Amino acid sequence: MTATPVCPSCGNDNTYPDGDLLICAECGHEWEPGAGVGNLEDTVRIVRDANGSVLADGDSVVLVKDLKVKGASSPLKMGTRIKNIRIVDGDHEIDCKTDLGPMLLKAEFLKKV
Numbered sequence: 813m814t815a816t817p818v819c820p821s822c823g824n825d826n827t828y829p830d831g832d833l834l835i836c837a838e839c840g841h842e843w844e845p846g847a848g849v850g851n852l853e854d855t856v857r858i859v860r861d862a863n864g865s866v867l868a869d870g871d872s873v874v875l876v877k878d879l880k881v882k883g884a885s886s887p888l889k890m891g892t893r894i895k896n897i898r899i900v901d902g903d904h905e906i907d908c909k910t911d912l913g914p915m916l917l918k919a920e921f922l923k924k925v
């Protein structure tokens with residue numbers, strides 16, 4: 813198992829998860845894990861693309877398959893190039909701007925260029 817996260821407010825590790833939040837049993841502080849609270853911003857998660865390459869903020873990627881987009885008439889086409897991605901928390905790890913607007917994508921559908 814992973815170590816218990818330390819409370820960013822009081823530094824105690826007597827914490828427990830509650831849904832998407834972590835709660836400190838000592839001071840009652842609630843926070844989102846990985847949300848970049850205070851000096852915990854160094855805890856960046858490792859996100860890998862379709863080839864297993866590690867992706868980072870500012871990388872350029874291409875789509876390795878067509879992706880249907882909710883509310884859009886056409887899909888994002890395989891081979892579409894996306895610049896300046898941002899790694900975010902969640903099920904869809906890549907925050908980026910596409911031809912169809914800002915979007916959250918899964919890293920497994922992308923390839924670093």
Ligand SMILES: [Zn+2]
Pocket residue numbers: 819820821822823824836837838839840841
């Ligand atoms: Zn605390």
